[in-house]
Amino acid sequence: MAKPGKSVILILALLLIAAIISNTAIGSTSISPDITTKILVAEIINGALDITEKIFPSVTAKILMANPFIDKTWTDSQEVIITDIRLPRVLLAALVGAALSTAGCAMQGLLKNPMADPYIIGMSSGAALGASLAFMLLLPVQLLSFIGAVITIFVVYNISKIGGKVPVDTLLLSGIAVGSLLAAFTSLIIFISHSPHQIIFWLMGGLWTASWDKVKITSVMIIFGILVLYRFAWSLNVMLLGEEQAQYLGIHIEQVKRYVLVLSALVTAAAVSVSGIIGFVGLIIPHIMRIIVGPDHRILFPASTLMGAVFLVLCDTFSRTIIDSVELPVGIVTAMFGAPFFIYLLRKRRQSLYA
Numbered sequence: 001m002a003k004p005g006k007s008v009i010l011i012l013a014l015l016l017i018a019a020i021i022s023n024t025a026i027g028s029t030s031i032s033p034d035i036t037t038k039i040l041v042a043e044i045i046n047g048a049l050d051i052t053e054k055i056f057p058s059v060t061a062k063i064l065m066a067n068p069f070i071d072k073t074w075t076d077s078q079e080v081i082i083t084d085i086r087l088p089r090v091l092l093a094a095l096v097g098a099a100l101s102t103a104g105c106a107m108q109g110l111l112k113n114p115m116a117d118p119y120i121i122g123m124s125s126g127a128a129l130g131a132s133l134a135f136m137l138l139l140p141v142q143l144l145s146f147i148g149a150v151i152t153i154f155v156v157y158n159i160s161k162i163g164g165k166v167p168v169d170t171l172l173l174s175g176i177a178v179g180s181l182l183a184a185f186t187s188l189i190i191f192i193s194h195s196p197h198q199i200i201f202w203l204m205g206g207l208w209t210a211s212w213d214k215v216k217i218t219s220v221m222i223i224f225g226i227l228v229l230y231r232f233a234w235s236l237n238v239m240l241l242g243e244e245q246a247q248y249l250g251i252h253i254e255q256v257k258r259y260v261l262v263l264s265a266l267v268t269a270a271a272v273s274v275s276g277i278i279g280f281v282g283l284i285i286p287h288i289m290r291i292i293v294g295p296d297h298r299i300l301f302p303a304s305t306l307m308g309a310v311f312l313v314l315c316d317t318f319s320r321t322i323i324d325s326v327e328l329p330v331g332i333v334t335a336m337f338g339a340p341f342f343i344y345l346l347r348k349r350r351q352s353l354y355a
Contacts, residue, residue, distance in 0.1 A: 005299035012306035023317040024086045039082045089210035093316040094309035099222045099271035101308025103264040104282025109236040117283040118268040121175025125182035126152025127272040132189040135198045142273040149269035205278035205331025225267035233297035278331045280338025
């Protein structure tokens, strides 16, 4: 990995830490970043000590007696607000942003199309149909939306398969067709539902239902999927040269396609199941990072992951604080920021092509 790439990744990692701390401090109740940092550090230390106590109970007791680490200068209500309300939401925003931007980066590299995003082959339509059914039948929304997205990707993949291979253009067309069909079913459910407002609100995208349980469950799937996707960075680099050249260099093209599609579906479905449909994160973040760090996926993957996390944390904070006593769906905010910026990028690219 080149030194400039390492520097960008380090800067983005520090920016993410700063964003998590500062945005956890922001809310209707004013809590300073200094107090917020102390609460977060105390929670980390207490968590580490809880783990250590199970292994070395006597040593941990001596440490606690000798050094209390941080003097408690905050109230119990401040601690509850930070640890039980704001922190889970900020962490969930970071996870969802990281998942969508990494999946978008993978899809753009696989399809060799900078306009690709995690939803391009119908995953969002599958998740939306699953969530709509869950609201109508009073079933777990997160579970059904996840199942809907995963089933969709397998259906699209098998429809696209021709003689054991999956042509990219066939995959895109199949995704559009299946996605349109599932969107029609979702519209039908909204039309006949007794409480369509819940479904519509979910489709706008938001993190208002964040909890530690959702963070724990989602983080396992998202982190696992992202880390395994990183293993295909070199293969995606080689495939940019063309599938024939990649085969000559020993890349199993169809196997790479299969794994990248499944892993992208996994992290996207995990994200969508807790946040609803949040657009533009997986489209613009990899696009921006490709301009900054170049097309090498060994650098582009982690850079997109970190920047996506930072972007959605900032957008979510904006959505819950911009209007007093009213919380905007974060999907609206990402579209408000993402769409104009992407139009700017497209116009700039067109001018450079025809200059």
